[in-house]
Amino acid sequence: MTDEAVLDVVRRYHEAWTTTKNFDAAAQLLADSLTTDLPVSVFADKREFVEAISKFGERVSSVQLLSACAGPGEAVMVYDLVLDPLGPLRIAEQFTVVDGQITFIRQVHDTAAMRAAQTFQRPEQ
Secondary structure (H helix, E strand, C coil): CCHHHHHHHHHHHHHHHHCCCCHHHHHHCEEEEEEEECCCCCCCCHHHHHHHHHHHHHCEEEEEEEEEEEECCEEEEEEEEEECCCEEEEEEEEEEEECCEEEEEEEECCCHHHHHHCCCCCCCC
């Protein structure tokens, strides 16, 4: 995939869960073998992650993309979002994209407010 194609996949995924709230479209861009490295929660599989971003995404009231770049098979995005009721968060995400699907997501952000509110926790079994 070209760098532009990698970035297109990541942007479509990001827009689907943050802006249009089309969580099915976001899920279609995630590989079944998705793995994640997130500061607050651990997800066993794609299904658990999609359930969590659906709940998280419903609380996003605005998002502003600050930076996005891509290289061979990878992309990085930095953005600010407002998460109700917590307020603003700055998030950096690293993605690996293979054959048009995201296979890995690493997210970095300040977790203090989220941990206090237990907002983005693994779904109950």
